[in-house]
Amino acid sequence: MNIAIYGYGNLGRGVESAAxxxxxxxxxxxxxxxxxxxxxxxxxxxxxxxADIKSHKSDIDVLVICGGSATDLPQMTxxxxxxxxxxxxxxxxxxxxxxxxxxxxAAKAGGNLALISAGWDPGLxxxxxxxxxxxxxxxxxxxFWGKGVSQGHSDAIxxxxxxxxxxxxxxxxxxxxxxxxxxxxxxLSTRQKHRRECFVVAAPGADxxxxxxxxxxxxxxxxDYDTTVTFISAEEMKRDHSAxxxxxxxxxTGKTGAGGEHTHTVEYSLKLDSxxxxxxxxxxxxxxxxxxMRERGRTGCITVFDIAPGDMxxxxxxxxxxxxx
Amino acid sequence: MNIAIYGYGNLGRGVESAAxxxxxxxxxxxxxxxxxxxxxxxxxxxxxxxADIKSHKSDIDVLVICGGSATDLPQMTxxxxxxxxxxxxxxxxxxxxxxxxxxxxAAKAGGNLALISAGWDPGLxxxxxxxxxxxxxxxxxxxFWGKGVSQGHSDAIxxxxxxxxxxxxxxxxxxxxxxxxxxxxxxLSTRQKHRRECFVVAAPGADxxxxxxxxxxxxxxxxDYDTTVTFISAEEMKRDHSAxxxxxxxxxTGKTGAGGEHTHTVEYSLKLDSxxxxxxxxxxxxxxxxxxMRERGRTGCITVFDIAPGDMxxxxxxxxxxxxx
Numbered sequence: 163m164n165i166a167i168y169g170y171g172n173l174g175r176g177v178e179s180a181a182x183x184x185x186x187x188x189x190x191x192x193x194x195x196x197x198x199x200x201x202x203x204x205x206x207x208x209x210x211x212x213a214d215i216k217s218h219k220s221d222i223d224v225l226v227i228c229g230g231s232a233t234d235l236p237q238m239t240x241x242x243x244x245x246x247x248x249x250x251x252x253x254x255x256x257x258x259x260x261x262x263x264x265x266x267x268a269a270k271a272g273g274n275l276a277l278i279s280a281g282w283d284p285g286l287x288x289x290x291x292x293x294x295x296x297x298x299x300x301x302x303x304x305x306f307w308g309k310g311v312s313q314g315h316s317d318a319i320x321x322x323x324x325x326x327x328x329x330x331x332x333x334x335x336x337x338x339x340x341x342x343x344x345x346x347x348x349x350l351s352t353r354q355k356h357r358r359e360c361f362v363v364a365a366p367g368a369d370x371x372x373x374x375x376x377x378x379x380x381x382x383x384x385x386d387y388d389t390t391v392t393f394i395s396a397e398e399m400k401r402d403h404s405a406x407x408x409x410x411x412x413x414x415t416g417k418t419g420a421g422g423e424h425t426h427t428v429e430y431s432l433k434l435d436s437x438x439x440x441x442x443x444x445x446x447x448x449x450x451x452x453x454x455m456r457e458r459g460r461t462g463c464i465t466v467f468d469i470a471p472g473d474m475x476x477x478x479x480x481x482x483x484x485x486x487x
Numbered sequence: 488m489n490i491a492i493y494g495y496g497n498l499g500r501g502v503e504s505a506a507x508x509x510x511x512x513x514x515x516x517x518x519x520x521x522x523x524x525x526x527x528x529x530x531x532x533x534x535x536x537x538a539d540i541k542s543h544k545s546d547i548d549v550l551v552i553c554g555g556s557a558t559d560l561p562q563m564t565x566x567x568x569x570x571x572x573x574x575x576x577x578x579x580x581x582x583x584x585x586x587x588x589x590x591x592x593a594a595k596a597g598g599n600l601a602l603i604s605a606g607w608d609p610g611l612x613x614x615x616x617x618x619x620x621x622x623x624x625x626x627x628x629x630x631f632w633g634k635g636v637s638q639g640h641s642d643a644i645x646x647x648x649x650x651x652x653x654x655x656x657x658x659x660x661x662x663x664x665x666x667x668x669x670x671x672x673x674x675l676s677t678r679q680k681h682r683r684e685c686f687v688v689a690a691p692g693a694d695x696x697x698x699x700x701x702x703x704x705x706x707x708x709x710x711d712y713d714t715t716v717t718f719i720s721a722e723e724m725k726r727d728h729s730a731x732x733x734x735x736x737x738x739x740t741g742k743t744g745a746g747g748e749h750t751h752t753v754e755y756s757l758k759l760d761s762x763x764x765x766x767x768x769x770x771x772x773x774x775x776x777x778x779x780m781r782e783r784g785r786t787g788c789i790t791v792f793d794i795a796p797g798d799m800x801x802x803x804x805x806x807x808x809x810x811x812x
């Protein structure tokens with residue numbers, strides 16, 4: 163399959179790297195809205211102007227759109243689905259129905275297949291929520307994120323006056339995880355589930371007490387959490403906080419038996435050294451499924467719920483049954 | 488959907504109970520090879536003779552076959568797939584290709600859809616192996632079982648002279664689990680991965696030392712494991728070892744990045760108070776998917792790899808996207 167990348171940031175670089183790990187994938191190139199001459203790819207993959215993408219239509223099987231959910235993807239995915247089979251990782255959960263409708267209309271008009279909201283959450287976490295709910299109807303879901311870097315929260319801290327750089331880690335509270343795993347189906351507040359660890363580089367002479375107060379009282383982002391703020395040097399930030407780890411836990415506990423006397427715990431967890439590289443690896447596997455489904459005639463918009471898992475594997479159905487079942 | 492059960496043992500009773508938890512499922516009845524008058528169902532569901540099942544063809548949407556993999560299912564599933572959409576939990580991994588071929592031929596001849604090897608292993612564990620392999624091609628798989636009761640190993644102990652009753656628990660070795668989760672991709676021997684705990688009721692005057700020796704040296708079953716044997720009374724067996732708990736872990740660790748510098752751990756685990764009730768709950772969700780796929784025209788034999796997860800949910804695609812993604 164010929165894969166192309168639209169947008170060359172952290173996620174785009176991850177897709178470039180992941181394509182090289184899959185013998186059935188060939189990276190056709192990277193499309194950028196910047197001047198292509200200013201973009202150097204890690205593997206030497208060719209760089210094209212996003213403005214010219216339609217002229218490459220016949221060379222690309224699946225286009226992986228690596229843009230942001232806030233403003234990029236709501237525009238990009240419907241526009242590109244008119245001409246390409248596409249995969250995106252749109253992750254604004256509340257806006258998924260609207261995004262789905264827009265992409266579905268565009269993809270159907272173009273006779274293409276478009277997968278939205280792929281990755282790990284939404285994506286693999288969603289799949290595990292759905293499987294566990296289908297199997298244990300009398301139960302309760304819990305999702306924990308981290309330990310991992312939240313870009314949105316890091317950015318929010320950087321906007322505070324006197325802050326030069328910041329990194330925020332979301333951390334699941336171990337006691338909450340243990341309570342959930344016990345099958346007790348606890349009611350957990352926002353504060354009980356996660357805490358927030360912030361590392362901040364302050365400008366020389368900045369009022370650190372005021373920065374800490376501004377962080378801890380920030381509505382939506384921090385005020386509902388137990389938050390720690392640690393001031394570090396720019397050198398420490400670079401040395402200790404350059405990676406983008408993430409992960410989390412999807413847990414459902416449920417009851418079975420005539421009197422609900424048996425408790426079951428289904429748990430899925432990810433521990434990722436690099437959030438963008440793992441997300442990109444998932445997007446490649448989902449792109450494989452998109453191509454197989456399109457070859458069978460499917461068009462329009464789909465989500466991970468519509469994909470038979472076997473279509474994500476490079477193995478034949480016979481090999482899957484013999485070695486994976 | 489009208490569900491019927493073929494075979495009324497632990498698993499059949501689990502399906503009966505699980506059907507009652509799913510508002511879209513109606514339990515049509517239980518088919519037994521015994522005299523129906525001798526079988527009393529837990530919910531009062533009607534009991535029919537297995538010999539008469541063809542006369543109920545128009546009343547049953549999906550037949551859940553609850554037989555053993557050694558001798559029952561290789562005969563039953565192909566025979567019944569000629570007349571019914573069926574689900575089985577065939578779990579002899581090495582024989583799956585042969586079973587698939589026989590069931591596929593029968594189901595296609597009858598215009599039915601048949602799902603084999605559903606449950607948790609094979610089943611949910613297989614799905615997680617496949618997803619993780621598709622996403623992390625450069626990695627390694629580990630499956631651990633337990634802590635849980637192995638019926639096959641318990642039966643093997645019961646065949647030793649002087650043994651009145653026995654219960655065997657398979658237990659994952661914590662150090663092995665920790666080594667795998669670290670991402671070190673260790674090479675683990677059979678002995679390093681699991682140990683076996685045996686509880687035995689000996690006949691009065693039996694040679695306990697000889698029973699213990701016979702267990703610990705039994706080829707295939709115990710000789711490759713660290714095995715403990717504890718003699719208990721029949722009362723203790725009944726009081727402490729009547730439940731059928733099980734579970735396990737599917738873990739894949741893999742590398743990404745240009746130099747494989749990032750490690751990722753994907754882990755799926757189950758902790759089940761009742762193995763048959765959880766397996767049965769999974770079979771009901773898979774049966775729902777079989778019915779939806781048959782209604783779209785699919786026939787022949789399939790496995791869990793062929794099922795789009797959304798088909799297992801009682802929610803509409805719109806509800807799934809709005810609430811589960």
